[in-house]
Amino acid sequence: MTIPQSPPAVPAPLLQVDGVTLSFGGVHALSGVGFEVQPGSITAVIGPNGAGKTSLFNTISGFYRPNAGSIRFQGQDITRLPAPRRARLGLGRSFQNIALFRGMTVLDNIKLGRHAHLKTNVFDALLYVGRARREEAELRRDIEERIIDFLEIDHIRHAPVAALPYGLQKRVEMARALAMQPQILMLDEPVAGMNREETEDMARFILDVRAEWGVTVLMVEHDMGLVMDLSDHVVVLNFGQVIAQGTPAVVQADPEVNRAYLGSGDVGELRRKLRAAATPQGAQ
Amino acid sequence: MDWAYLFEISLTGLASGGLYALAALAFVMVYKATRVVNIAIGEMLMAGAYLFFTFSAMWALPLWLAIPAAVLASGVLGAVIERTVIRPLLGEPPISVFMVTVGLGSVLVGLVEILWSADQRRLPDFMPTSPIMVGDAFLAPKVFWGAVVAALFIAAVLLLFRYWRGGVALRATASDQAAAYSVGINVPRVFSLAWVASAMLAAVSGIIVGSIGGISSSMGVFGLSVLVVVIVGGLDSVLGALIGGLLIGVVEALAGAFLGGEYKLLATFLVLVAILMVRPYGLFGTHEIERL
Numbered sequence: 170m171t172i173p174q175s176p177p178a179v180p181a182p183l184l185q186v187d188g189v190t191l192s193f194g195g196v197h198a199l200s201g202v203g204f205e206v207q208p209g210s211i212t213a214v215i216g217p218n219g220a221g222k223t224s225l226f227n228t229i230s231g232f233y234r235p236n237a238g239s240i241r242f243q244g245q246d247i248t249r250l251p252a253p254r255r256a257r258l259g260l261g262r263s264f265q266n267i268a269l270f271r272g273m274t275v276l277d278n279i280k281l282g283r284h285a286h287l288k289t290n291v292f293d294a295l296l297y298v299g300r301a302r303r304e305e306a307e308l309r310r311d312i313e314e315r316i317i318d319f320l321e322i323d324h325i326r327h328a329p330v331a332a333l334p335y336g337l338q339k340r341v342e343m344a345r346a347l348a349m350q351p352q353i354l355m356l357d358e359p360v361a362g363m364n365r366e367e368t369e370d371m372a373r374f375i376l377d378v379r380a381e382w383g384v385t386v387l388m389v390e391h392d393m394g395l396v397m398d399l400s401d402h403v404v405v406l407n408f409g410q411v412i413a414q415g416t417p418a419v420v421q422a423d424p425e426v427n428r429a430y431l432g433s434g435d436v437g438e439l440r441r442k443l444r445a446a447a448t449p450q451g452a453q
Numbered sequence: 454m455d456w457a458y459l460f461e462i463s464l465t466g467l468a469s470g471g472l473y474a475l476a477a478l479a480f481v482m483v484y485k486a487t488r489v490v491n492i493a494i495g496e497m498l499m500a501g502a503y504l505f506f507t508f509s510a511m512w513a514l515p516l517w518l519a520i521p522a523a524v525l526a527s528g529v530l531g532a533v534i535e536r537t538v539i540r541p542l543l544g545e546p547p548i549s550v551f552m553v554t555v556g557l558g559s560v561l562v563g564l565v566e567i568l569w570s571a572d573q574r575r576l577p578d579f580m581p582t583s584p585i586m587v588g589d590a591f592l593a594p595k596v597f598w599g600a601v602v603a604a605l606f607i608a609a610v611l612l613l614f615r616y617w618r619g620g621v622a623l624r625a626t627a628s629d630q631a632a633a634y635s636v637g638i639n640v641p642r643v644f645s646l647a648w649v650a651s652a653m654l655a656a657v658s659g660i661i662v663g664s665i666g667g668i669s670s671s672m673g674v675f676g677l678s679v680l681v682v683v684i685v686g687g688l689d690s691v692l693g694a695l696i697g698g699l700l701i702g703v704v705e706a707l708a709g710a711f712l713g714g715e716y717k718l719l720a721t722f723l724v725l726v727a728i729l730m731v732r733p734y735g736l737f738g739t740h741e742i743e744r745l
Contacts, residue, residue, distance in 0.1 A: 230635065256637035268632035270625050281625050285637030287618050305616075349636060 181244065183208040183353055183385050184229070189238035191221075191228055191409075197446060198224040199409045201238070206353065206402070211379060211386040213396040215420075216406035217429060222389040223265055225406065226357050229387075230262050231255045243352065257285045261351030263342040265358045265389075271331040275341050278330055279316060282348025283308055312348055319381070320344050320374060336367040343374065347382070354378060356388040360395055368395060375399060397421065405429065408446030461590035462710045463703055468592060468600035470702020472658055475603040476675070477682040477694035478610055479654035485627040485689045486647035489539060490551050493558035494655060495676015501527040501656025502576070502663035502672065503565055509577050516579050524656045531652025535645050558673060565670045573669040580664065599661040606657055607695065610650075614691070619646055627689070678705070681721050685728050687738020697736065700724070 182205035191199040199221045206212045214222050227233045229240055231252030239248045247255055256262075261282070270278050287304050317323050320340050325333060330341055339359060346354055359375065360368040372395055378384050390396050396403060397417040404414040407429040413420050420426055480494045491497075505523035508514045514522065538557060542550045580599070585592040614620040626633040626643045633640055659668075662675055682701045686693025701721050708720030728736065 232631070232634065251639075252634040253637045253639045256635055262635050264631065264635070268629045268635065270628040270632060272628055273624070281621065281638075282636050284618065284621065284625070345632075345636065 180208055182206060183243060184387065185241040186229065187239050187241070189225070189228060189235045189240065191224055191233055191235045197409050199228065199235070200446065202406070202409070202411055203238075204404045204411060204414055206385060206387050208385050209379065209383060210401040211375065211388070211399050212402045212404065213400040214387070214389045214404045214406060215391070215393070215396055220406040221409040222406055223357060226262065226355060226389055230260055230355060253285070256349060259350070259352030260355060261346035261349040261353070262355035263339070263346055263357055263359065265361065267338050267342055269330045269338060269342060269345075272329065274327050274329055275322060275333070276312070276326045278341055279312055279344045279348050280308060282345040283312070286350070316344050316347050319377070336363050339363070339371070340374070347378065347384075351384060353385045353387055356386065358389055358391065360390065360392050368392065372399060410446060457589055461592075462706050464587055464590050464592055465596060466703035466706025467699055468596045468702070469706065470699035471600035471603040472661055472698075473679060473682045473702050474695045474698025475606055475654060476658040476679045477686065477698050478607060478691065479651040479658065480679060480683050481689065481691055481694045482623070482654070483647050483651045484683070486623050487539070487644050488547065490547070490554065490688070491651070492551065492554040492680070493561060493676070494679055495673035496558040496561035497527070497531070497652055497655040498659035498662065498675060499565060499668070499670070499672045500530060500561055501652070501659035502668045503569055504656065505660045505663070506569070506574060506576055506668060520660065523660060524653050527656035528649045528653045531648040532645055534652070535648035539648065540641070540644070562670050562673060571670045573667050575667050576660070576664040578664070595665045599665055602661060603658065606654065610654065611691070619643075623647060677718070678721060681725050685725055685735055687735030689739050690735065690737035693735055693737035
């Protein structure tokens, strides 16, 4: 049921999700989910609450193992790789409910994004010489000059993250993900709970991340305005299945998508859909 | 009141408090990273002391070799314990893991009695023996040098926490596991690391404690005071471990000098009860309810 994606000579996809099925006990969170993320694109996953968007994110970043299907990143099969390995390959992510290292400062949080790339050993660290000092200095420069300036969080760099307002915490999380020098930046509801101004800031950051860093963006978001404005490709999930995907225009015009969001009013159909979602099947 | 005597006793208390602080640090490291309450901390200390005894007294290795060997062997022991006993219980209720560490303590005592018998033994003397005078106060040289070594190790651990990648990973994992995974930290390996480092620190304290008071299969009771220290300080607080260690050291010394040795434990437990009534999370612990 994939809607053909036509542009000629498409480059090899950065991320390929194919037939991913995930169930918790008898509940199918995802069934046969498949889509691709093109390099340099902004791809959005949308869908009603409980459609499986966050489950999909957690499967891609390695927190959940799918029961079936595969995930390929830059052509490499990463379905069985543990989460930290995937992070090192270049999957950076943020969390819906913000997962920052509370009790540390903004700068420390962001620096931890680079953690996996550092090589300092015990003795360097004990004496704080050689590699430890050099790496720390390089890291500082890069993070301070690029990421902190870019995300306009200079004024709070030494503040403990726990004390920051929600919108800024989201921004720090994004900064930490950027510090990982990711190939793909996965944002789980980047503007949830933000006011209009904060949302516009975040939209600008997302566009600039792609423009300046060339980072591909994959996001889960409820704000339809934001999704339709920014995305090149939209994937619609409902009851753990992809019900439509394509450009924002294509998706908006899809009757199935409208039904999923507005409800069809037909109880019989809803029941059929629930049943279809509950039985394991190929979906395609 | 004899102020000079009080000063001397307090000084001794502070010095032995340094040892409590070191052992408490070993406990806090595991608790912070893995949320495991390791009741067997005293027995791990004992294991370290017996390993040192084996290398130095039985195999007659020189000190510069015997001490690192004992510490390293304890690190291996910590890794083995983590992999075989603790890791399989990942995700089980805290009370199960807690009970397993209680059992682990008994197993270690049993092993020591099988391998080395239950007799009290002396560790070879390796610390300078000239008496230490602070002003007019006399300090037993072993206690003094023990405190110096403990202070050095504590400083090293604090530096490593701050600058070493593994230390930073440990702090990050303690703070938020999901976030730690997402930035590429190998969380299970951090768990191993915490156990290894904890076992090595416990070994260092065990060697010092053993060379001050001798070793026996019941020296694990030292762990009882360590537990008091960490509960007073707050289970997950490094600062709490340090201050709690010094506090309990002084309380024990004062109680021992003015009330008699049999009141030492009573006094520390009274302090424990008093502090828990005012601050249920310990002096510096994170405010959250921990059900055991």
